Amino acid sequence: MADATPDWIDIGGIDDIPARGARTVRTGGKPVAVFRTADDEIFALIDRCPHRGGPLSEGIVSGKSVACPLHNWVIDLDGGQARAPDVGCAPAIAVKLVDRRIFLAADAFAEAPGPTAAERGQTA
Ligand code: FES
Secondary structure (H helix, E strand, O other): OOOOOOOEEEEEEHHHOOOOEEEEEOOOOOOEEEEEOOOOOEEEEEOOOOOOOOOHHHOEEEOOEEEOOOOOOEEEOOOOEEOOOOOOEOOEOOEEEEOOEEEEEHHHHOOOOOOOOOOOOOOO
């Protein structure tokens, strides 16, 4: 059985992110926005608003949420769900803080999978 425990990658110190701010991290897949709250909590979401793809990393962090800079949807940092009445989700990335260093789940850095043989129109 595969080990379900993710490996972690150090992406920098918490002090590299301003309080109530964010930075983006380039991964093999989509860019990830890493947020720091006023209470020094860290959250990571795919940097794409569930409304029309706005850059959440450029939004305003308030408490444990971020307001998208394009149309002001409010997204919960803890899980990525849009607050009602809006509906949608920015996928959350596992993140942890150890001794003021930020670690992202290594899964976030995996290359996006390519098309399957069936999707390429190939047969076995
Ligand atoms: S793109 Fe984020 S609120 Fe519209």
